Amino acid sequence: MRTNGWWLPTPDDGSGFLTDAEVRAHLHKAVAQWDVRHRFVPAEPGRDLGSELPGRLVLGLPTVRATAQYVLDHQGTGGLMPMRELVARHDEDRAYDIPAVLTPTDLTDVLNAITTEQTRVLVTYDKAAGRLYARYERAIDGGKDTGLSSSVTCLHVFVLAASPAEV
Numbered sequence: 178m179r180t181n182g183w184w185l186p187t188p189d190d191g192s193g194f195l196t197d198a199e200v201r202a203h204l205h206k207a208v209a210q211w212d213v214r215h216r217f218v219p220a221e222p223g224r225d226l227g228s229e230l231p232g233r234l235v236l237g238l239p240t241v242r243a244t245a246q247y248v249l250d251h252q253g254t255g256g257l258m259p260m261r262e263l264v265a266r267h268d269e270d271r272a273y274d275i276p277a278v279l280t281p282t283d284l285t286d287v288l289n290a291i292t293t294e295q296t297r298v299l300v301t302y303d304k305a306a307g308r309l310y311a312r313y314e315r316a317i318d319g320g321k322d323t324g325l326s327s328s329v330t331c332l333h334v335f336v337l338a339a340s341p342a343e344v
Contacts, residue, residue, distance in 0.1 A: 230299060230301040230310045230312060231301060231303040231306060231308065231310065232301040232302045232303030232304065232306070232308070232309075232310065233301060233302060233303075234299075234300070234301055235300040235301060235302045235309065238281075238284070238285060238288070238302075238309075239302055239304070239309075239337075241281050241284060241337050241338070242281070242337075242338045243278045243279060243280060243281075243337075243338040244278070244279045244284050244309070244335040244336060244337050244338065245259065245277070245278055245279070245335070245336045245338075246259070246260040246279055246287070246333060246334075246335055247259055247260065247333070247334040247335075247336065248260050248263055248331070248332065248333050248334075249330075249331060249332040249333075250263060251329060257332070257334055259277070260275055260333075261275040261276075261277055278338070279335070284309075284335060287333070288300060288309075288311060291311050291313055291333070295313035295314065295315055295331070296313065296314050296315075296316075297313055297314040298311065298312070298313040299311070299312045299313070300312075307336065307337040308334055308335065308336055308337065309334075309335040309337070310332070310333070310334055310335075311332070311333040311335070312330065312331065312332045312333075313330075313331050314328045314329070314330055314331070315328060315329055315330075315331050316328050317329050
């Protein structure tokens, strides 16, 4: 979790606060060693449709180079996880079709699909955190035998890649 320019591992392992450079080094080392225990997962903002999302309402997309997409996991941990991992849980072959990093065109396509196909959509941009948030309500069918339906609140967090000056 990042707070006031410092990172605190979650769960807290007692190592204390880390700098951006230290976190980047740990993540790079984990990738090189195929260690899936160390990964970046953004903090989850409010889940409720009535709660505020960080940032300002998006009327146009900011200039981005690439983004990583995280989604709320409703059936597993209940927290955020990379979209690709969530898809892989249900269909490993399909996960290969999900890019780990979205291009600006991919991001535009995903956000267009969300805003045109979903209900009660809210999209915000938090410039300081480098995040886009998209929250919406999606109907779920209780099954043809029950005739019941309800809805679930979905959340996407798009982590914008740092500019070359920030790396």
